[in-house]
């Protein structure tokens with residue numbers, strides 16, 4: 001997608017004025033609402049609800065209190081001096097791993113569950129792949145006393161048994177989807193089917209800045225708390241802004257949340273790191289912004305990984321949370337206008353960064369977040385002696401089964417038995 005320099009400047013200015021997405025959910029050429037006719041009224045009601053409630057003082061007070069007392073916000077900004085010494089940089093970690101349930105996803109799940117209640121919904125449905133969004137949604141619904149159904153592909157139910165158990169403990173019903181590919185894609189279809197059957201009484205709680213309007217907008221507004229806190233904390237800690245802010249990108253919610261409050265700071269470089277997997281061929285990675293082409297997936301026009309015939313491609317990443325062939329439309333815009341740069345880190349680079357962070361800082365990052373660390377490490381090598389802010393989107397406890405498998409027998413690993 002080609003855009004002139006003048007158009008790019010105008011689109012960035014519109015973003016900074018808070019005018020994007022527009023009334024149709026467009027972020028410049030991207031975004032929009034490509035959904036079944038039956039869902040249009042429900043999507044319209046949610047969009048009106050976002051407009052009406054999200055920034056209304058009583059709603060903000062309720063959300064703010066829950067974020068403080070239950071989620072544990074603000075999360076700390078942690079200096080990482082030993083990583084900094086190893087990289088020749090000044091490194092700070094924004095600690096979403098410390099948020100309740102272990103990642104940034106709770107900011108969104110809680111905010112949308114509160115919105116669902118305001119909209120008069122009687123129950124919440126969600127879909128989940130790796131299970132992290134399902135756990136956050138189940139926890140938020142338990143906290144607010146709302147019935148919750150989570151759709152999950154049968155293959156993922158097997159692979160993510162501990163997360164399924166956590167959802168059960170929070171009182172959610174987990175529906176194992178046996179149709180289609182029996183993973184995330186099939187789960188999304190089933191969750192949509194459920195919602196279509198009762199679009200007024202049911203609220204569909206989406207987990208990232210993807211999907212039809214208003215979700216990319218709603219989720220960005222709820223995750224921007226990450227960047228607002230980090231910006232203020234960075235200023236307080238150093239008296240200045242970072243030279244670069246770096247986050248991993250799956251659907252793109254933690255990255256948009258971190259980046260958004262910095263978009264107007266022209267001196268702050270913004271870098272998104274996607275899953276480079278095990279190679280550059282289709283099916284080997286999930287680097288949608290780096291290698292994708294425009295198209296419609298799950299209700300939005302954005303970049304996606306597809307073949308020449310428009311068939312959506314399988315993806316691969318060692319981290320389940322980055323393993324998605326699409327990406328949020330706002331990221332597609334930010335890439336197109338050149339405000340954010342996107343790169344990728346391979347499985348091996350992410351695993352090495354994870355180990356380094358464990359060994360030097362006593363922090364076990366999620367495999368997803370480890371992609372941001374790997375990207376930061378490379379950035380530091382090319383830009384010595386600078387201040388780096390890294391979005392640590394989640395903790396890696398959930399990844400222990402994967403880690404024991406890939407590190408079994410590797411030098412320095414624990415006894416595999």
Ligand SMILES: *Cc1c(COP(=O)(O)O)cnc(C)c1O
Nearest residue numbers: 250251252253254321368393394
């Ligand atoms: C789900 C997840 C991601 C990827 O989702 P985004 O919407 O791109 O943020 C990243 N990190 C962690 C820890 C996750 O659980």
